[in-house]
Amino acid sequence: MSILHLRDLRKSFGSSVALEECSLETREGELVTLLGPSGCGKTTALRIVAGFETPDAGSVELGGKDITRVPAHRRSMGMVFQGYSLFPNLSVADNVDFGLRTRGDAAPDRRRRVGEMLELIDLVDHAAKFPHQLSGGQQQRVALARALAVEPRVLLLDEPLSALDAKVRSSLRDEIRRIQREVGITTLFVTHDQDEALAISDRVCVMSQGRVEQLGTPMEVYRAPATPFVARFVGTMNELPGIVSGRETVSLAGIEIHAPRCSGESAGTAGRLLVRPEDLSIGESGLRGTVVSLAFHGATSAISVDVQRLGRYLTVVAPSSTVDDLRTGAETTVAVDASRAIWEAT
Amino acid sequence: MIHRLSSVVAKSVPRLVVLVCSLFFAAPLLALARYSFQNVPTILLGWSTLFDKWSVTGVTAVFREEAFWSSLRLSLTLAAGTVVLTIGLLVPTALWVHLRLPRARALLEFITVLPYMVPAIAMVAGIMIIKPHARWFLNSDLALVPFYVVLALPFTYRSLDTGLRAVDLRTLVDAGRSLGAGWPRTMVRVVLPQLRVAIISAVFLTVAVVLGEYTLANTLLIQSLPPYQELFVGREPQAGYALNLLALASTTVLFAVLALVTRPRRRQSSLVRAIVSSPAHSSENPS
Numbered sequence: 357m358s359i360l361h362l363r364d365l366r367k368s369f370g371s372s373v374a375l376e377e378c379s380l381e382t383r384e385g386e387l388v389t390l391l392g393p394s395g396c397g398k399t400t401a402l403r404i405v406a407g408f409e410t411p412d413a414g415s416v417e418l419g420g421k422d423i424t425r426v427p428a429h430r431r432s433m434g435m436v437f438q439g440y441s442l443f444p445n446l447s448v449a450d451n452v453d454f455g456l457r458t459r460g461d462a463a464p465d466r467r468r469r470v471g472e473m474l475e476l477i478d479l480v481d482h483a484a485k486f487p488h489q490l491s492g493g494q495q496q497r498v499a500l501a502r503a504l505a506v507e508p509r510v511l512l513l514d515e516p517l518s519a520l521d522a523k524v525r526s527s528l529r530d531e532i533r534r535i536q537r538e539v540g541i542t543t544l545f546v547t548h549d550q551d552e553a554l555a556i557s558d559r560v561c562v563m564s565q566g567r568v569e570q571l572g573t574p575m576e577v578y579r580a581p582a583t584p585f586v587a588r589f590v591g592t593m594n595e596l597p598g599i600v601s602g603r604e605t606v607s608l609a610g611i612e613i614h615a616p617r618c619s620g621e622s623a624g625t626a627g628r629l630l631v632r633p634e635d636l637s638i639g640e641s642g643l644r645g646t647v648v649s650l651a652f653h654g655a656t657s658a659i660s661v662d663v664q665r666l667g668r669y670l671t672v673v674a675p676s677s678t679v680d681d682l683r684t685g686a687e688t689t690v691a692v693d694a695s696r697a698i699w700e701a702t
Numbered sequence: 703m704i705h706r707l708s709s710v711v712a713k714s715v716p717r718l719v720v721l722v723c724s725l726f727f728a729a730p731l732l733a734l735a736r737y738s739f740q741n742v743p744t745i746l747l748g749w750s751t752l753f754d755k756w757s758v759t760g761v762t763a764v765f766r767e768e769a770f771w772s773s774l775r776l777s778l779t780l781a782a783g784t785v786v787l788t789i790g791l792l793v794p795t796a797l798w799v800h801l802r803l804p805r806a807r808a809l810l811e812f813i814t815v816l817p818y819m820v821p822a823i824a825m826v827a828g829i830m831i832i833k834p835h836a837r838w839f840l841n842s843d844l845a846l847v848p849f850y851v852v853l854a855l856p857f858t859y860r861s862l863d864t865g866l867r868a869v870d871l872r873t874l875v876d877a878g879r880s881l882g883a884g885w886p887r888t889m890v891r892v893v894l895p896q897l898r899v900a901i902i903s904a905v906f907l908t909v910a911v912v913l914g915e916y917t918l919a920n921t922l923l924i925q926s927l928p929p930y931q932e933l934f935v936g937r938e939p940q941a942g943y944a945l946n947l948l949a950l951a952s953t954t955v956l957f958a959v960l961a962l963v964t965r966p967r968r969r970q971s972s973l974v975r976a977i978v979s980s981p982a983h984s985s986e987n988p989s
Contacts, residue, residue: 443878483978506881
């Protein structure tokens with residue numbers, strides 16, 4: 357069942373358009389990530405949902421009710437911010453209590469709820485501490501507990517991990533997901549980090565220049581990108597210059613490759629075939645090149661091959677066991693599986 | 703050897719600078735104290751008379767003068783009025799600019815520094831021009847309040863601005879609002895506690911400016927403390943300078959109090975105490 361519905365949102369700041377016909381629907385209890393580069397409008401969309409910005413056009417619906425003009429403090433949205441947002445003059449417990457006290461809950465209920473929340477984030481022992489006595493990761497956990505304490509209908513996370521170091525980031529990411537599942541709250545998560553988005557989300561909404569480019573599961577977005585932008589932004593992509601030579605065929609440096617997704621193009625159209633590294637393999641036939649570098653990542657290895665006839669370096673990701681005998685400087689052949697590749701005319 | 707020498711010089715130079723600066727500030731004050739509180743003719747003030755005839759009787763005479771108390775009362779009233787008007791106008795303005803019009807910050811900074819660049823006497827000239835049209839207001843002693851607000855602006859705005867820049871106010875306000883607090887509650891429970899130190903500093907600086915302002919009061923013939931002090935010095939030079947010294951000491955004490963009150967104080971609420979002392983918490987944290 358749809359709980360949060362963004363309809364054709366439009367927002368400009370002066371002459372700069374932040375959102376352009378942005379629509380999105382989230383289902384009850386799912387975690388949807390807004391993913392995109394800086395300035396793509398993802399934070400603006402989140403701030404409109406939170407009630408901190410008013411859209412120029414379009415609407416925001418929560419549970420079927422239009423809340424576009426409802427002030428932020430009456431929206432029932434919990435939010436965790438990019439910057440540390442704990443109130444410096446209040447202790448951890450008082451921060452978590454802030455929303456409950458504002459709502460006018462009775463003291464015993466507040467005490468119970470604050471205790472529950474601190475247990476949820478495993479910081480009961482830090483109840484009396486003040487924000488400056490906590491690490492960045494702990495502060496964001498408290499901010500999460502504070503946002504959840506008032507039992508909002510939607511949780512909004514505005515790049516909550518971006519100020520943290522890599523290790524804390526990864527563990528807090530998993531913790532956010534655990535808590536989100538445990539509480540079962542519909543969550544909108546904003547990030548520019550594709551790994552984060554793919555790891556944490558039920559669905560990913562890739563945005564560019566104020567528009568939704570694709571909304572799908574992490575697997576769909578990665579394996580079947582809807583546009584060249586999504587293909588390039590999510591994961592690594594090889595760009596192979598070529599010419600459409602038949603109905604579903606592309607010629608790459610004279611080698612014919614079966615590429616079903618270029619079927620709409622007329623023969624002779626020049627362009628680029630966008631292929632994932634794992635769709636390239638070191639094989640018997642294909643594009644000839646020289647191994648430039650090899651990076652061992654355990655189960656897989658990344659091989660960089662200089663294909664002079666394309667004028668490109670291609671990145672191949674292959675099981676390490678299949679490239680045991682490959683050495684830097686060796687001549688090799690790169691086979692292209694273009695069944696999922698995207699064609700971009702130039 | 704050279705290394706040792708340079709290390710000694712490196713350690714000594716800062717101490718020497720501090721010593722010279724201290725002497726530079728303390729020597730005139732000590733000389734003033736001797737002149738004001740020693741019943742020794744000025745010509746005889748020297749090392750041999752350093753401990754002779756110290757007395758506060760000269761300055762205590764001023765406390766018996768009604769004019770002193772009325773000028774002090776007026777100065778304190780002016781200070782209170784200036785504080786109320788400054789804080790009432792400046793805090794909402796500074797907040798509004800920081801939260802909604804960040805681009806106007808540079809303009810506001812320029813405007814608030816103007817009173818520092820334009821001498822008070824220039825303001826007096828302006829007041830004289832408008833005086834015939836606003837006698838009903840300018841004849842009142844409290845007419846000084848708005849002008850003192852302007853004179854104190856360079857100090858008060860900078861104090862508030864520093865406080866506002868020290869915290870991510872926008873995020874804190876958004877956090878407060880997302881937790882269900884409307885604007886009034888967000889201001890009282892979220893914003894003002896973060897600005898406590900800045901506001902207290904602004905208040906003390908305003909009071910210091912008002913208690914020391916002479917030009918405007920004297921030109922407008924308003925008998926606040928500084929013009930009274932000037933008159934008193936003319937009449938009783940020794941006791942007058944003693945009074946000035948006392949005023950200076952009072953301001954110093956004021957700033958010491960400022961440093962004391964603005965120390966970060968964080969108190970535990972009853973909720974925190976209840977959670978910390980709850981059995982569940984105690985069992986997890988036996989210490």
